[in-house]
Amino acid sequence: MKKARAPDHLERASVPWLLACAVSTAAPHTEHLPLWLSAIIGVALLLRTGLWLKNRPLPARWLLALVVVATTAGVYIEYRTLFGRDSGVALLTLFMALKPMEMNRRRDAVVIIMLGFFLLLTHYFYSQSIPTGLWLIASVTLLTATLIRLFGGPQPPVVIARHAAQLLLQALPFMLVLFLLFPRVSGPLWGLPQDAHSSRSGLPENIAPGSISELILNGAIAFRIRFTGTPPANSVLYWRGPVMDEFDGRAWKPAFLGRMASPQIEARGESIAYELTLEPHNQRWLLALDAPLELPQNATLSMRMQALAREPVRLRSRFTLRSSTDYRAGLEETQQILSASLQLPAKGNPRARTLAAGWQQKHSNPQAIAAEAQLLFRQENFVYTLNPPLLGENSIDQFLFETKSGFCEHYASTFVFLMRAAGVPARIVAGYQGGEFNPIDGYVVVRQSDAHAWAEIWIAGRGWVRVDPTAAIAPSRVEQGIAAALPEGETLPVMARIDLDWLRQLRFRWEAINNTWNQWVLGYNPDRQRELLSRFGLGDIDWRGMTALLSALCGLALLGITVWTLWQRPRTDAAHRAWQRFCKQLAKRGAPRREAWEGPLAYASRVASVRPDYGDIVHRAARCYAKARYGNADGASMPALREAVRQLPNRWRFF
Amino acid sequence: MAALAPLQRWLFRLGQDNTLPIILTQRRIFILPTRAGLLFGMALAVMLIGAINYTLSLGHALVFLLAGLGLAGMVHTFRNLAGLSISPGRATPVHAGEIAYFSLHLANQRREARRALNFRFEKGNEATLDVPATGSASIDIPCPTSQRGRLDPGRITLSTRYPLGLFCAWSYPHPRLSCLVYPRPLKRPLPPPVAVADPGFTRGAGGQEDFAGLRLRNLSDPPRHIAWKAVARNVDAYPLLVKHFSGGAGEELWLDWALLNDETDEETKLSILTGWVLAAEDAHLSYGLAIPGGYIAPACGATHCCTCLEALALFGHEESTRS
Numbered sequence: 014m015k016k017a018r019a020p021d022h023l024e025r026a027s028v029p030w031l032l033a034c035a036v037s038t039a040a041p042h043t044e045h046l047p048l049w050l051s052a053i054i055g056v057a058l059l060l061r062t063g064l065w066l067k068n069r070p071l072p073a074r075w076l077l078a079l080v081v082v083a084t085t086a087g088v089y090i091e092y093r094t095l096f097g098r099d100s101g102v103a104l105l106t107l108f109m110a111l112k113p114m115e116m117n118r119r120r121d122a123v124v125i126i127m128l129g130f131f132l133l134l135t136h137y138f139y140s141q142s143i144p145t146g147l148w149l150i151a152s153v154t155l156l157t158a159t160l161i162r163l164f165g166g167p168q169p170p171v172v173i174a175r176h177a178a179q180l181l182l183q184a185l186p187f188m189l190v191l192f193l194l195f196p197r198v199s200g201p202l203w204g205l206p207q208d209a210h211s212s213r214s215g216l217p218e219n220i221a222p223g224s225i226s227e228l229i230l231n232g233a234i235a236f237r238i239r240f241t242g243t244p245p246a247n248s249v250l251y252w253r254g255p256v257m258d259e260f261d262g263r264a265w266k267p268a269f270l271g272r273m274a275s276p277q278i279e280a281r282g283e284s285i286a287y288e289l290t291l292e293p294h295n296q297r298w299l300l301a302l303d304a305p306l307e308l309p310q311n312a313t314l315s316m317r318m319q320a321l322a323r324e325p326v327r328l329r330s331r332f333t334l335r336s337s338t339d340y341r342a343g344l345e346e347t348q349q350i351l352s353a354s355l356q357l358p359a360k361g362n363p364r365a366r367t368l369a370a371g372w373q374q375k376h377s378n379p380q381a382i383a384a385e386a387q388l389l390f391r392q393e394n395f396v397y398t399l400n401p402p403l404l405g406e407n408s409i410d411q412f413l414f415e416t417k418s419g420f421c422e423h424y425a426s427t428f429v430f431l432m433r434a435a436g437v438p439a440r441i442v443a444g445y446q447g448g449e450f451n452p453i454d455g456y457v458v459v460r461q462s463d464a465h466a467w468a469e470i471w472i473a474g475r476g477w478v479r480v481d482p483t484a485a486i487a488p489s490r491v492e493q494g495i496a497a498a499l500p501e502g503e504t505l506p507v508m509a510r511i512d513l514d515w516l517r518q519l520r521f522r523w524e525a526i527n528n529t530w531n532q533w534v535l536g537y538n539p540d541r542q543r544e545l546l547s548r549f550g551l552g553d554i555d556w557r558g559m560t561a562l563l564s565a566l567c568g569l570a571l572l573g574i575t576v577w578t579l580w581q582r583p584r585t586d587a588a589h590r591a592w593q594r595f596c597k598q599l600a601k602r603g604a605p606r607r608e609a610w611e612g613p614l615a616y617a618s619r620v621a622s623v624r625p626d627y628g629d630i631v632h633r634a635a636r637c638y639a640k641a642r643y644g645n646a647d648g649a650s651m652p653a654l655r656e657a658v659r660q661l662p663n664r665w666r667f668f
Numbered sequence: 669m670a671a672l673a674p675l676q677r678w679l680f681r682l683g684q685d686n687t688l689p690i691i692l693t694q695r696r697i698f699i700l701p702t703r704a705g706l707l708f709g710m711a712l713a714v715m716l717i718g719a720i721n722y723t724l725s726l727g728h729a730l731v732f733l734l735a736g737l738g739l740a741g742m743v744h745t746f747r748n749l750a751g752l753s754i755s756p757g758r759a760t761p762v763h764a765g766e767i768a769y770f771s772l773h774l775a776n777q778r779r780e781a782r783r784a785l786n787f788r789f790e791k792g793n794e795a796t797l798d799v800p801a802t803g804s805a806s807i808d809i810p811c812p813t814s815q816r817g818r819l820d821p822g823r824i825t826l827s828t829r830y831p832l833g834l835f836c837a838w839s840y841p842h843p844r845l846s847c848l849v850y851p852r853p854l855k856r857p858l859p860p861p862v863a864v865a866d867p868g869f870t871r872g873a874g875g876q877e878d879f880a881g882l883r884l885r886n887l888s889d890p891p892r893h894i895a896w897k898a899v900a901r902n903v904d905a906y907p908l909l910v911k912h913f914s915g916g917a918g919e920e921l922w923l924d925w926a927l928l929n930d931e932t933d934e935e936t937k938l939s940i941l942t943g944w945v946l947a948a949e950d951a952h953l954s955y956g957l958a959i960p961g962g963y964i965a966p967a968c969g970a971t972h973c974c975t976c977l978e979a980l981a982l983f984g985h986e987e988s989t990r991s
Contacts, residue, residue, distance in 0.1 A: 123704045123833065127711050130734060134715045137724040146726060153730070157737060157832070164833040165783045166798065176831060180740050187736025192729050198720050328723050535725040570736075575743050579750060 021118050026167060028065045030159040031116065031125050032058060035109050037152045038132040042106045045139055047091050050103055053084055054110040061113045077114050081107075102135045122163050129156045141535050143527065154181060183578075186570040194563040196556040197539045215294030216254045216443050220466060221264035222408060225443070226399045226420040231461035234292060235445060236300055237528055238457045241286040247447045248491050249338040251467065251479065252300040252459060254444035256317035258350075260433075262358045263408060265426060265441050267317070270349050275314040276476075278304045282339030289332045290532065297321045299332055300444060300459075303479065304342050307335035316350065317440075318342055318477070329536055343476040346438075354438035354471060362409040362430065369434030379437040379472045386431050387485040390424065393417060397487040421490070424482040425466040438471040442479075447494050453525035463494070588641035588651060595634050595658045599627065602661070613639050633657050682823065684842045689755040689775070692826075697749050697839050699742065705834035708738060741832035748782050748828045749837050752799070757806060759847035761977070763942070764816050767792075768847040769808035772824075774799050784830040789821045816851040816938065816981045850977045853946050854939040858953075860884060861921045881954040881968055882909045883921065898951050909951055920966050921948060921955040923976075938980050945980070949973040959983060 035058055043051035064071065084107055085095070092100035109132055112125050133149050133156075158170075158177035165173070215235065217224045236252075238244075257265035284306055291299060299312055301320035308314060309332045312322050320334065343350075357366075372382045396418035404411045409430045412423050419427075425441050432439035446465035448457040467481040484491045533541070546554055554562070596607040596616070604624050607616045617635035621628030634657035641650035676682065681696055701709065712731055719727030757771035770789075776782050776799040787809045788794045797807040811821040827838035861883055882895050885908040893910040923944045928937045941957070948955040949968065956966035957976045961983075964976055 119833075120704075123707070127704075127707055130708075130730075131711055131715060134718060134724070134727050134730055137719075137727045137730075138722065141724065141726045149726075149730065153733065153737075160833055161831045165830045166796075168783075180737055180744065180831065181733070183740035183743075184733055184736030187739055188729060188733040191732035191735065195728070195732065197728075534729070537725050537728075538723075567739075571739055571743070574740055575746075578743055578747050 021120060023117060023119050023122055023163075024167070025065070025068070027122065027159070027162050028113075028116070029062075030155075030162050031113060031122055032062055032065070034125060034129050034152075034156050034159050035113055037148075037155055038129040039106045039109045041136055041145075041148065042102060042132070045099075046103055046106060049087065050084070050091070050107065054106060057110040057114065071114055071117070074115065077111065081111060084111075098138060102138065105132055105135060119163055122159075126156050126160055126163075143530055150181075154178060157181060183574050186573070187567060190563060190566040190570060192537070193542070193545065194559055194566065196559050197537070197542050215292075215296060215461070216298075216445075216464060218255060218296070219264045219266040220255075220257055220422050220426070220441060220443055222401070222404055222419070222423055222426070225422045225464050225466050226401075228461045228464040229399060229420075233461050234524075235294070235459050235461050235463070236289055236291040237531075238290075238302075238448065238459070239288045239455060240457065241288075244448075244450055244457050245285060245338060247494070250447050250457075251303040251338075251442075251465075251481075252445040252448075253303045253305075253319055253442060254298050254300055255296075256315075256319055256440055256442050256469075258317075258353045258440040259356060260358060260426075260430065262361050262406075265429075268353045268356070270316070270353060273316040273347060273349065275316050276318060276343035276346060278306060278314075278318065278337075278340055278342040279344075280306055280337035280340050282337055284335050284337045286333070286335045289334060290528075290536070291326055291330050291332065293327050293329060295325050295327060297323075297325050299326070299334070301334050302336035303338065303442075303444075304340045305334055305336045306340075309333055316347075329531060331532075331536065331540075341476050343471065344474070346471055346476070351438045351471060354440050355433050355436070357430070357433050362407045364407075364410045365413055365427070365430060366434045368413075369431045372431075373435040379432075379470055382435045382437055383428075383432065383470055383480050386428050387480070387482060390428075390482055390485040395419075395424075395486050397483065397490065421483040422466045424486065425468045428468045428480065428482040432468070432470055440469050442467055442469055446481075446491060449494070451521045451525055451528075453521045454528055456525070456528055458524060458528075465490075588638055588654060591651075591654050591658055592634070592638040592642075595638075595654075595661070598658070598661050599631065602627070604631070630657055630660060680840055682840060682842070684844060688843070689753040689773075690841045690843060692749050692752045692754070692839050692841070694746075694750060696841075697746060697837055699746050699835050699837040701834060702829060702836045705738070705836075708734075708834050712738075737832070738834055742835045744831050745828060745835040745837045748785070748830050749826065749839055751778060752776060752782060752785075752826075754826075754841050754843065756843040756845050759845065761848035761850055761974075761981070762813060763850045764813050764852040766813060767810045768813050768819055768821070768849065769810055770821055770845050770847060771806055771808045772843070773804060773806050775804040776800065777802060782828075782830075784828055786825075786827045788825045788827070790823070790825070792821075811847075813847075813849045816849050816935075816983075817985055818982070819847045819849045821845055821847070848978060848981055850981045851935065851938040851942045853943040854936065855943050855947070856940050858884065858921065858944055858947055858951075859923065859927050882911060882951050883953060884908070885910045901950070909953075921953050922958055922966070923948065923955055924958040925960055926958070934984070938983055942977065942980050945973060945976045 039054055039058075043054065046054075063069075085104065088100055088103050088107070089095055092103065094100050095104065105128065109125070109128050112121065112128065116122060116125065129152070133152055136145055136149060154174070154177050157180055158173045161173050161176055161180075162168070216228070255267065257267050259266050259268035285302065287302065289299065289301070299308075299320040299322055301308070304318055305314060305320045308320050311324075312320050312332065315321050320332075322330075322332075369382075372385045376382050376385065394417060397420070398418050399420060401412075401419040401423060402416045404416065409427050412419055412427055422441075422443075429439040429441050443464070443466045445459045445463040446467070447463050448459040450457050465483070467479060467483065469477045469479055471477050481491060543552065546552060546559075551558075551562075592613065599620065600606045604620050604627055611619070613635035617628075617631045620631045634654060637650045637654035637657060641654055644650070680698065712734055715727065715734075716731045718724070719731055753775040755773045755775075757773050759768055759770045762768045772787065774782075774785070774797070779801050781801045782799045785797050785799065785807075786794045787797065787807055789809060789811045792809070792811040795807055795809045797805055799805045809821075809824065811819070813819055823840045823842035825838060826841055827836055829836050882898055885894060895909045895911045898909045923941055925937060925941065928940055931937050931940065941959070945955070945957065949970075949972075952968060954966050954968045955976075957964040957979065959979065962979070964972075964979060
């Protein structure tokens with residue numbers, strides 16, 4: 014029974030638990046760590062496992078210190094800093110892999126566990142998806158189990174795991190209460206490191222040939238929309254992103270025009286209300302449905318009719334907007350914008366200019382010129398493809414007269430060039446077109462692969478009019494989406510190509526779950542918190558009230574757990590209880606009281622000698638009790654005992 | 669600190685427990701975070717700030733889950749002690765300078781095992797024990813001894829960090845425990861046996877049949893009476909021993925206080941006497957003990973040995989010697 018265990022000695026058998034902790038918390042980071050660092054981490058953990066298997070001593074301290082210094086220097090060279098987000102994560106992961114090399118006492122093991130908890134948090138910098146969440150729950154369970162192993166001594170792993178799971182289940186109410194009621198602070202508390210928001214995909218600021226088609230291969234979700242009414246047809250869903258009006262012969266970018274008022278937008282049809290949940294793209298534009306009428310408070314309408322947030326969107330954010338797809342906009346456009354919309358490079362693309370000049374002479378109104386250009390795209394054998402041939406210096410000429418194959422940015426850019434050369438103010442609008450309605454949760458999902466570029470021309474008396482030259486070549490692009498428009502055999506994200514119905518259903522379901530996760534778990538911000546609280550009639554609660562409520566509920570949960578874990582009746586045998594009841598009843602009926610030390614059979618014979626009238630029943634009960642308690646349980650003794658208890662004759666007294 | 673003693677006594681309910689078994693109720697269990705717990709708390713605070721700063725919703729969830737885990741762990745640590753029933757066992761006598769082990773019997777009525785219970789006297793090392801579910805277990809808690817007499821080890825510190833090591837719950841059960849500590853033995857050659865003056869004290873004439881123990885060899889003893897086995901056990905320390913047959917010579921081995929008059933220190937005398945008792949017992953000699961205030965008639969065997977040692981241990985103490 015007695016075990017001699019030094020209190021702070023690390024048992025050999027708990028080492029594999031700790032190594033498993035190191036692996037489970039460090040492994041997901043290798044996805045974004047530089048290869049050399051991942052290799053060092055892997056080698057260190059393997060070496061440690063080898064040392065454990067062979068029961069060899071750990072390496073000397075100085076050697077370890079040398080490795081730490083060298084790898085830290087490597088991290089510095091790789092990231093150019095030690096205090097950024099990514100370099101910090103790299104260092105933490107590295108320490109996690111190296112710490113097991115100097116693990117002699119339980120204290121070292123505790124440090125590893127704490128480091129593990131910390132590392133778990135850093136995973137969320139890179140992903141907060143449901144699978145990440147599940148992986149982390151498993152890791153937390155492992156870390157907890159390791160703590161139990163460290164402080165509880167050897168037990169079967171199943172028992173430890175069950176105990177860890179039990180502890181985590183008991184932690185759940187606290188988590189829920191704190192998650193829902195902890196006063197949420199929005200935004201960073203101080204400046205974030207430079208690399209805090211790196212690697213966000215989205216529309217580029219400048220458009221050159223190839224910049225949209227790169228995005229098409231990305232199946233990631235750009236934003237989700239929930240329309241208040243029924244969603245409009247796909248062909249009118251033009252989500253407006255950056256607007257570009259300066260051309261340098263190759264790429265388009267917004268011209269610098271200074272601050273100007275936004276143009277008047279007049280809705281002609283019904284207005285459409287919707288809520289847009291935007292994935293972070295590190296830009297200010299909101300991708301409002303063309304053309305936006307009402308914007309949320311923290312957004313403004315730019316002079317190019319874009320909805321712009323005050324700050325770049327760095328977190329998944331929700332915006333409530335109102336737009337109209339049938340509108341008149343910019344009837345009284347400023348001179349600066351119009352002249353910027355006619356700008357062309359001084360030279361280059363002579364054949365296109367000649368062609369446009371011919372149209373200008375032939376037609377007087379801009380609509381006819383635009384129609385001429387669209388006719389050109391339709392009649393000549395233009396091809397819509399993701400993999401167009403490379404273009405040289407006179408890219409417009411080459412595309413228009415030689416290669417004749419390109420993607421939406423080629424068509425939009427060529428069209429705007431021709432319009433300008435023909436004297437019609439025109440500009441390029443980049444954004445997304447279409448979307449996919451998810452019948453499960455009613456959201457419309459717009460992916461990066463829905464990225465699109467189109468053109469806008471300005472007509473006196475009509476304002477800015479959208480012309481989508483791609484629609485002339487590949488009408489199905491606008492009506493059915495990218496997968497229908499591209500020829501067979503071109504690479505596309507898997508998401509867009511799926512035809513199987515059940516697979517599509519599965520995807521819808523998965524994305525609906527993800528969306529709920531995003532909206533309610535990841536997007537749980539001060540607004541959502543207020544919304545939830547007002548649902549419970551606590552709309553005007555302030556942070557003080559919230560803290561009080563929080564403490565009260567936490568206290569309640571703690572009390573609940575305490576009562577639940579402490580209140581456990583000592584286990585007494587059912588047979589023993591029945592026998593005790595029998596003896597008590599018998600004593601009430603005048604039979605001698607059973608002594609605490611008296612065995613059932615001895616008591617029975619004593620009773621029988623004093624009160625022969627009970628002799629039969631007490632013998633029967635005692636035999637049943639002895640058999641149920643001490644003999645082979647045959648299942649018949651217990652009922653027989655109960656029967657005997659019941660059969661005790663009603664109480665009467667002789668004297 | 670001295671001024672705080674009454675407060676401490678009140679707060680920690682110090683004092684001896686007179687009712688048995690001792691049941692640890694919540695009023696007797698105290699709990700505080702350990703160093704690991706403080707580290708955990710600090711890590712959580714930093715993680716929370718990180719989660720707020722980067723607006724990581726799942727980060728909030730993780731921090732809150734871990735906070736809940738800490739609280740649940742606290743309850744479990746507390747519960748590891750709550751309701752434990754403790755009854756004292758006996759302690760085998762030891763010599764001063766050795767480690768005395770006090771045994772405790774622990775009973776657990778709960779359906780879960782109680783793990784990693786640490787027992788410690790104020791001085792002395794820790795002993796760790798698991799008590800199985802609805803079962804009982806015994807533990808021997810070490811306590812170092814320094815002087816002879818009855819040792820009262822004082823209160824026990826019973827602590828546990830199970831399951832997560834983030835909190836330490838402890839209690840101060842103080843059962844009535846005591847252990848007899850014999851004097852530290854000093855090895856000296858045994859004194860020579862003395863001839864018995866009173867013939868009534870002898871047990872008949874010398875015979876050759878009944879083995880009655882060993883005694884030191886006189887030159888006149890026949891060589892075949894030498895107890896070679898006994899001699900071989902202690903070649904260095906003792907002169908040759910011979911088998912003593914009942915009815916033999918009328919002399920007895922008296923371990924007498926008076927033989928040690930050249931020693932001045934009382935404790936040293938007791939130590940030497942203790943050494944003699946052990947040596948004589950080891951050699952299966954028959955011996956008597958004479959100390960101021962009483963004597964113990966010659967005999968041999970374990971019980972006799974214990975009686976002698978107890979008399980030496982308690983010499984000058986409350987119970988004094990027996991005759």
